[in-house]
Amino acid sequence: MNHAFTIEELRDLHEFACKLARTAGAYLRNDQIRRRRIALGTEEKLNSVDLVTAADKSVERLIRDSVKDRYPEHSFIGEESYSAGQEKRFLLRDDPTWIVDPVDGTVNMVHMFPMVAISVGFCMNSIPTVGVVFAPFLGGDGTLYSAIHHPEGGAWMAEYGAHGPLTELPLITPPPPLPEDAPKGCLFFGEWGKDRRDSPQSNLSKKATNFVNMATEIGGRGGKGSMVHGIRSLGSSTMDMVFVASGQGDIMFEAGCWEWDVCAAIAILLQTGGIVVDSNPPADLGDNDPIPMANIGGRRYLAIRGCSEDPKGRSSREQQERVVREVWKKTERLNYQRPL
Amino acid sequence: MNHAFTIEELRDLHEFACKLARTAGAYLRNDQIRRRRIALGTEEKLNSVDLVTAADKSVERLIRDSVKDRYPEHSFIGEESYSAGQEKRFLLRDDPTWIVDPVDGTVNMVHMFPMVAISVGFCMNSIPTVGVVFAPFLGGDGTLYSAIHHPEGGAWMAEYGAHGPLTELPLITPPPPLPEDAPKGCLFFGEWGKDRRDSPQSNLSKKATNFVNMATEIGGRGGKGSMVHGIRSLGSSTMDMVFVASGQGDIMFEAGCWEWDVCAAIAILLQTGGIVVDSNPPADLGDNDPIPMANIGGRRYLAIRGCSEDPKGRSSREQQERVVREVWKKTERLNYQRPL
Numbered sequence A, B: 001m002n003h004a005f006t007i008e009e010l011r012d013l014h015e016f017a018c019k020l021a022r023t024a025g026a027y028l029r030n031d032q033i034r035r036r037r038i039a040l041g042t043e044e045k046l047n048s049v050d051l052v053t054a055a056d057k058s059v060e061r062l063i064r065d066s067v068k069d070r071y072p073e074h075s076f077i078g079e080e081s082y083s084a085g086q087e088k089r090f091l092l093r094d095d096p097t098w099i100v101d102p103v104d105g106t107v108n109m110v111h112m113f114p115m116v117a118i119s120v121g122f123c124m125n126s127i128p129t130v131g132v133v134f135a136p137f138l139g140g141d142g143t144l145y146s147a148i149h150h151p152e153g154g155a156w157m158a159e160y161g162a163h164g165p166l167t168e169l170p171l172i173t174p175p176p177p178l179p180e181d182a183p184k185g186c187l188f189f190g191e192w193g194k195d196r197r198d199s200p201q202s203n204l205s206k207k208a209t210n211f212v213n214m215a216t217e218i219g220g221r222g223g224k225g226s227m228v229h230g231i232r233s234l235g236s237s238t239m240d241m242v243f244v245a246s247g248q249g250d251i252m253f254e255a256g257c258w259e260w261d262v263c264a265a266i267a268i269l270l271q272t273g274g275i276v277v278d279s280n281p282p283a284d285l286g287d288n289d290p291i292p293m294a295n296i297g298g299r300r301y302l303a304i305r306g307c308s309e310d311p312k313g314r315s316s317r318e319q320q321e322r323v324v325r326e327v328w329k330k331t332e333r334l335n336y337q338r339p340l
Helices: A007-039 A048-070 A079-083 A106-111 A203-215 A237-245 A259-271 A316-329 B007-039 B048-070 B079-083 B106-111 B203-215 B237-245 B259-271 B316-329
Strands: A075-078 A097-104 A117-124 A127-135 A143-148 A154-158 A166-168 A187-189 A230-232 A251-255 A275-277 A300-304 B075-078 B097-104 B117-124 B127-135 B143-148 B154-158 B166-168 B187-189 B230-232 B251-255 B275-277 B300-304
Touching (some): A007 A117, A007 A143, A048 A075, A048 A097, A075 A079, A097 A106, A117 A237, A127 A237, A127 A259, A143 A237, A187 B106, A230 B106, A251 A316, A259 A300, A275 A316, B007 B117, B007 B127, B007 B143, B048 B079, B048 B106, B075 B259, B097 B237, B127 B237, B127 B259, B143 B237, B154 B259, B187 B237, B203 B230, B237 B251, B237 B259, B237 B300, B259 B300, B275 B316, B300 B316
Parallel strands (some): A075 A097, A187 A230, A187 A251, B075 B097
Antiparallel strands (some): A097 A117, A117 A127, A154 A166, B097 B117, B117 B127, B143 B154, B275 B300
16 A cells, blocks of 8 residues: 655654654753752662663653654554564554654663664655654754655754754765775774674674774785774664764664664665665675665664765765675674564 | 962863864864865865865864963973974973864764864873863754863863853762672773774784673673673764763773873863773782873873762772773783883
8 A cells, every 4th residue: 555645744744753852852851860860869769770761661652642642543663562572573564654762872871971862763655754863962952863755855954953053964965975995984883782692603793893894904804804984883873874864974784773773764864865775685686686775674784875976977876785795795694683 | 390270270271271172163163064065066176084184284273373372381282293203202291281182083074973072181290180172063052071170170061052051070970889890881982993904913903802802791701701881982082081071981991092182081080080090001010009090191091980989888999990900801902102
C-alpha cells in the first residue's frame, strides 16, 4: 500500500516533531539540573544510572503520548516496543510509522557528557521521511538537526533555539567531492559498543581491528591500512550519523545499534545526498552490482556523506559506492543481526 | 623568583583572556562561513587544509599581538614559538607566561566537526593559573570553559554567549566519588593521534592495545580488562581534558600533544579538584610514593576528575592516585618525549 503525504502535510509533521523534540530536550535539561541538586543533598540520593533510566522512560512516554494524540492512526516503534518480550522481530511496515529514541547516548547522559540526542523519525513506505535529532546539551539552546526527505523538502541545523536562524544542510552546499583516495583523508565515526568479551571473534576485537586498519598508514596492515584523517567515537550512533548527514564528517561505520538510534538521522542523510548501506557486504553482491540501501532494522550501518561530482567526472553515487567497497575490503564483518 | 598576583589582577587577566578567546572564536566562525561561500563558487578555490592553516596563523597572531599589547612584560609560548627551528626544548620558566593554542582540533576544523577549541592559558611559577577554553562551534553562541586557579578563584561554563548566565564547575558540586572499582564504570577519553606506523612498537599499536584493555570485561586480557563505561575520541585533547575538568568525563589518557593543547584545560582541572600526572609511570616511583604532577611540557598526560570522599572514607587524592596506578598497570608506555 502506498501512503502518500503532501509536502504541506510533511511540513506540519516536521514542525510537530521539532516541537516535540525540543519539549523532550527541555525535560532532559531540567532533569540534569535536578541531578545536580540531588548531589548537593537537597533531594533523596539515587544513583545516576537509575535517574537516567527514569528520564529515558518518562521522555519515551511523553513522545509516545503526544504522537498518539496528534496522529492516532500512525504506528509507533520505540525501545519499549520491544522491552516486554523476547521477540526482536523488526516491526516496521509500510504504514506511517514513528521510530523514536528518547535518549540516545545514555552512558554520556549518566556522565553528563553532552553528546546526547533525542531522535524522532517518521517513515512511510518503510523509508525515513522526516527526521529530527535534538542534542539538548550542545550549546545552551541545544542544537537541532532536521529534514524533510522530499524533492520539495530540505535539511537544517538550528543552533539558536526554536526561533533563531536556521543553517541549511549540508553545511557546505553543494558538498565537496569525497577525497580522491577515500577513505584516506576522511573523518571516520565508529563506536566501541557494549560487547566487551575477550575473544578474537568478539565484536570488540573486530571493531578494534577495524579502527586500526582505518588509522594505519597506506601500505600497512597487509594492504588494509587506510590512513583516515581521524577516528571519532562519541558514544552516540545518532550523533555519529547526524554529523555525516550534515557534512561535518565523512563516514559512519557502526553496528549493534537499533533502528530508533538511526532512523531520524537517516532521513537527514538521505535528504543531504548521503547513502547508508549494510556495514557487512551482502553475500551475493557482484563487483558491479548497485549497492542496496541498508535495512533500517538491520543493526549494521555504513553511511557516506553527500558529495558533488569529482574532478575525474565520477558521480556522487560512484564515489560513495567506491568508498563503501574500500571500507568493506578493509574491515572485518561484525556479528550483529536481527530476525526480519 | 616568586611572581605573586592578587586575586583582582587574576580576575582582570581572566576577563581579558575570555574576551580574547571569544574574539578569536568569532574569527573562526566567520572563517567557516567564508569557506562555505567559497564552496558555493563566489571566491577563489583553496583546499580546506590550506584555509584552516591560514586561520590558525591569523588567530595566533591576533592573540599574540593582543597579549603583547596588554601585558608587554609577559612571555608567550605558542606553536609558532617552535616552528622556526628544530629546537623543541620546553620554554616554560617561572615568569608570567601565556601558553596558547589558536586552534586545537585542526582536523575537526577542516571537516567542520565542531570539537574545535581556542585554548588560552596563563602560568606563573610554572603552574597553570588562568585557563580559558572556548569551543566556538558548540552551540550557536559557542561554549566557554574557564577558571582562575586560586583559593578565591573559581571555574565556570558559559553556554549563552558573553553576557549569559554562568554554570559553576564541576557540573555536580561537590563532585561524586569516583566509581568504586574505577577505571571500571568511568568515561575514558583518548585519541588515536598522528603516528600511524604499522609496527608493534608504534604509538598507534600501543594506543590500540590500551583502548582494548580499557574496554574489555573484567578478568579479560590477562587481567588488564578494565570495563570502562565508554571510550570517547573527540580529536581534540583540549576538549578531552576540559570534559574531565568540568566533571563531564572521568579519565583523560593522552600522549603526543603539547603544552599549548592542555595548559588552559589544566588550570580548569586543578581548580575543580582534578589531578594530572604523567601517562607513563615515573621510573623510580615507589608503590606508596605520592604521585607527582605531570610536567606541563612533557607531552604525556593522565588526568582524573575531582571527586569527594567515598563511602569507604578514601579521600579524593587517594581515589585519584588509586585510579592512576590501575591505569598505569593496564596500559602500555607511549613513546613521546621532550628535551626539558
